Amino acid sequence: xxxxxxxxxxxxxxxxxxxxxxxxxxxxxxxxxxxxxxxxxxxxxxxxxxxxxxxxxxxxxxxxxxxxxxxxxxxxxxxxxxxxxxxxxxxxxxxxxxxxxxxxxxxxxxxxxxxxxxxxxxxxxxxxxxxxxxxxxxxxxxxxxxxxxxxxxxxxxxxxxxxxxxxxxxxxxxxxxxxxxxxxxxxxxxxxxxxxxxxxxxxxxxxxxxxxxxxxxxxxxxxxxxxxxxxxxxxxxxxxxxxxxxxxxxxxxxxxxxxxxxxxxxxxxxxxxxxxxxxxxxxxxxxxxxxxxxxxxxxxxxxxxxxxxxxxxxxxxxxxxxxxxxxxxxxxxxxxx
Ligand code: NDP
Numbered sequence: 384x385x386x387x388x389x390x391x392x393x394x395x396x397x398x399x400x401x402x403x404x405x406x407x408x409x410x411x412x413x414x415x416x417x418x419x420x421x422x423x424x425x426x427x428x429x430x431x432x433x434x435x436x437x438x439x440x441x442x443x444x445x446x447x448x449x450x451x452x453x454x455x456x457x458x459x460x461x462x463x464x465x466x467x468x469x470x471x472x473x474x475x476x477x478x479x480x481x482x483x484x485x486x487x488x489x490x491x492x493x494x495x496x497x498x499x500x501x502x503x504x505x506x507x508x509x510x511x512x513x514x515x516x517x518x519x520x521x522x523x524x525x526x527x528x529x530x531x532x533x534x535x536x537x538x539x540x541x542x543x544x545x546x547x548x549x550x551x552x553x554x555x556x557x558x559x560x561x562x563x564x565x566x567x568x569x570x571x572x573x574x575x576x577x578x579x580x581x582x583x584x585x586x587x588x589x590x591x592x593x594x595x596x597x598x599x600x601x602x603x604x605x606x607x608x609x610x611x612x613x614x615x616x617x618x619x620x621x622x623x624x625x626x627x628x629x630x631x632x633x634x635x636x637x638x639x640x641x642x643x644x645x646x647x648x649x650x651x652x653x654x655x656x657x658x659x660x661x662x663x664x665x666x667x668x669x670x671x672x673x674x675x676x677x678x679x680x681x682x683x684x685x686x687x688x689x690x691x692x693x694x695x696x697x698x699x700x701x702x703x704x705x706x707x708x709x710x711x712x713x714x715x716x717x718x719x720x
Contacts, residue, residue, distance in 0.1 A: 384409045385694055385717075386479030389444045393434055396630045396705070401434065402450070402698045410483040417466045417489075419456035419474055419482045422720050424694070425503035426701050426713040427452065431629040440659050450478040453508065455492065455499045457720060470494050473502045478697055480718060499720075504537045504712035505686040506675060508660060512623060513541035514671045515664040517599055518549075520621035520656050525550030527596035530587075530613075532556035532606045534566045534575055535687065537712035538623065542599045543572050544684050551597075554590050556583075556606055558707040565710075569685050584609035594618075600655075602627045608640070611647055620655040630705060687711030 390403040412418045433444045433451055444451055454476035458466050463486050466472070471492035476482035492502055504510060516538075523529055529546040533539040534555030543566065546553040555566040555575035566575035574590045576583060587609050594615035600607065604627030614620070648655060658664070678684040689709055691700045694717040704713055 384479060384481040386449050386477070387694065387697060388447050388449055389434060391446065392436055393431075393630075395632050397431065397434060397698075397702050399698055399702075404695060409481050412460055412462050412483045414462050416483050416485050417458050417463045418460040419454075419472065419476060419484060419489075420459040420718055421454040421456045421474075421476050421480055421482070422716065422718050423455040423500045423503060424476075424478060424697065424715040424717055425453040425508075426697070426704055426709075426715060427508070428624060428626050428629060428704065430701065431705055440662065451475065452477055453503055454482070455502050456482065471496050471499050473507065478694070480694070500688060500690070500714045500716075501686070503714055504688060505541065505679065505684065506672065509537035509712065510541050510675055511664070511668060511671045512660045513538045513599075514545060514675065515660060515667060516621035516623050516658060517542045517545055517597070519664070520654075520658060521597040521599060521619050523549050523551045523597050526552070528552045528554065528591055528593055529597040529599065530554045530556065530591065530595045530610060531599040531601065532578065533601040533624075533626065533707075534572065535562045535570070535710060536601070537686075539599070539601055540566070540570050540687065540711075541684065544570055546597075547571050548678070548683060552593075554587070554595075556587070556602075562710060565687070569687075571685075578606055588613060597621070599623060600625070604628060604635070611644065614647065614651055614653055616651045618651065618653045620653060622655055622657040626705065689713050691715050693717065 384407050388403050391401050393401045436443050454474050456474050458468050458470050473490040529551045531539045531542045534557040543553045543555055553572045555572040556578050557563050557575055563575035563577050566572040576586045591613050595613045596615050596618055598610050598620045600622045601624045603625035689711045697715045
């Protein structure tokens, strides 16, 4: 059983030495348990938070413990009446080959799913996050302007495409020309602006001539600074993530903009609401799965995956994800089905 453990806590950006690849004995399932072999591991921005020794909505990973994460796995051996050898499940198996489970936290994916890895992306946590955050908190109405950053990632790409299905004008923000072109040509965004451009804030203002009604917040930092003055009266801001700050070790340099933020929220009666997808919306997964399954089947939603081969490449891919080196949902394939 190969596995990647947290060797030390990062100061700022994670580095290779914060992780350790090791090999231990394959676990043996007891009565009532299954042995799962992971085929796909998910990489997600929240994993950076679990590397810190800080109180959050979930406990940190302990030093020398396996890094956490969702996996799409197959049953290799079963002593559990509900699971048979070969079937696929979604598990929270972490960065390793094998996991023993009593079946409680598993979601069945069937014997022969057509796209097993989609359970980590468009049909799973990121897709669900986009759907609930946009529709429940963002509450977009046809004709309104939605802005979303990390526009080609699994959350942002889905937010924008659902926004288009709801009849909105969608302006994406992404890093680099290639991602911006993809957002417009493949995902169908009306515009996409490169946040690395020197005149980024100016371009955003130009392309949001009627202001912003829904800003789906994925990144924070200078992107939010550019968005804030463009928010309309009654705007909604689903607060989903702040990836530009995940490696930060201190507050940003001044000036302090807190009073500007609060003053804007007040006079424009803006609703800004954070959410943690499974904690807040876990019981609504079936509603999402039904709509998304239908949209995918009808070709109304495009989905880009970046499949990286090999557990040994996982840490490099993770460090890259936090810097925008990924293009689409990053999935690590660690074993053949
Ligand atoms: P992505 O695959 O989109 O990866 C992150 C992307 O963020 C990068 O590719 C990069 O895109 C962008 N990015 C990184 N640094 C910066 C920066 N400094 N400024 C602007 N953009 C930056 O990730 P996901 O779609 O999986 O997640 C998107 C967000 O949603 C994250 O913040 C994540 O934490 C959050 N999330 C929250 C959940 C919740 O329950 N609240 C659940 C799931 C995700 P680019 O190159 O285009 O800039």
